[in-house]
Amino acid sequence: MFEYFYNEILRRTIISFGTLFNSVEIRQTNTSDSVVNVVRVPLAYGPTQKFLARLEQSPDLNKSTSLSLPRMSFEFTGLTYDPGRKVTTTQTFLAKDKDTGTEVKKAYMPVPYNMQFELSIMTKLNDDALQIVEQILPYFQPAYNLTIELVETIKEKRDVPIVLENITMQDDYEGDFSSRRVLLYTLRFTAKTYLFGPVSSASKDIIKKSTINYRTGVDTTNTQREISYSAIPRATKNYVGDAATTLTADIDKTTKIIEVANASGLSANTYIDIDEEQIFIKSITGNKLTVRRGDDKTTIADHLNGASVFVIDSADNAQIEVGDDFGFSGSYF
Helix, strand or coil, X not given: CCCCCCCCHHHHHXXXXXXXXXXXXXXXXXXXXXXEEEEECCEEECCHHHHHHHHHHCCCCCCCCCCCCCEEEEEEEEEEECHHHCCCCCCEEEEECCCCCXXXXXXXXXXXXXXXXXXXXXXXXXXXXXXXXXXXXXHCCCEEEEEEEEEHHHCEEEEEEEEEEEEEEEEECCCCCCCCCEEEEEEEEEEEEXXXXXXXXXXXXXXXXXXXXXXXXXXXXXXXXEEEEEEEEEECCCCCCCCCEEECCCECCCCCEEEECCCCCCCCCCEEEECCEEXXXXXXXXXXXXXXXXXXXXCCCCECCCCEEEEECHHHHCCCCCCCCEEEEEEEC
8 A cells, every 4th residue: 555656647637628628719790790800718727816816917908918818717626535436446457558568457446536627717798708608518418428548558548427517607897997807607517537546467367277176975074076177278369470381272161171281280189270260170181180160169261272270389378368269278187
């Protein structure tokens, strides 16, 4: 516990929330309803009061450095635990490392947290504010699902609902005609995100062999072991190595005897891979193989003369990756 890790989940969620609103624009028209100006509404991260204070301190509308309106700001305002989305805390899941593609990573199930946000819309004209609000509200009914890659190392993506909680409006217009009017709309959101703990290597945790002992008798304290069955994962395709030989004739889906160019590198009671069909060799006579087709539910297909024949052996078994289909090889003792 308390080992260092930083998945940047809160930061990613804040950035993703902000990107929802960085393309809002308003259009200004003339008396004939022709568009004369298109303004993209600037968006910044920070508290609303900071921008309002800037407006109050620089009210001169003619200054080139004055804060322009309309504009939007957003900020992360709180974080609360969500017990309604809780899952078993001791449960883990596996995923591949995004860099190596083969190393297996392990992580505990995430903890659900709700992040609170405030989006502030500041304008001087009521029509500008209405244009902005109307471009936002239809997408929240009341939630909008935002897909975020929460943990980069394992490419863990989750749909994070962004829920619109409420909307308030305030008109800060006091003083004489030289004072600057600010219409302020505040939209409050909740992002239902997940926080992940540290991600560790799980390559050593993968079960490579399972053994079952069979016992007989009704006396559970003095039973004798009769037989043991051991099973190990077996690859259903070739992962490594070059082709052992090639076909010397076309074969269809009903062919049970296959002729190859050279059978010296093949053995009976082993598996071969031809165009991703797994085939079991029952016996070998010269360069002719008596086979069983479509083992481990691989698809029986037609194969052309010259097709490569790959051997599936222990080297391939060691290359089985998480998510791959595989069979089992068993032995009794």
